[in-house]
């Protein structure tokens with residue numbers, strides 16, 4: 207499934223970028239090297255960023271990224 211049709215960014219590529227620490231729309235756009243065309247993907251990217259942050263914060267396996275804690279973000 208494409209998150210950004212204008213720039214052919216799939217959800218799997220976006221999730222990989224999130225796992226690499228790209229946690230803002232601007233960082234994702236820079237990572238994929240595109241400028242907004244129609245902008246229809248912006249809200250979807252924000253939702254996926256929020257879902258990723260939530261799932262990372264809820265990870266209680268003990269292998270959390272160093273900057274993320276269950277209660278807050280320290281960056």
Ligand code: FES
Pocket residue numbers: 209210211212213241242243244245246247248
């Ligand atoms: S769908 Fe991403 S800029 Fe158009």
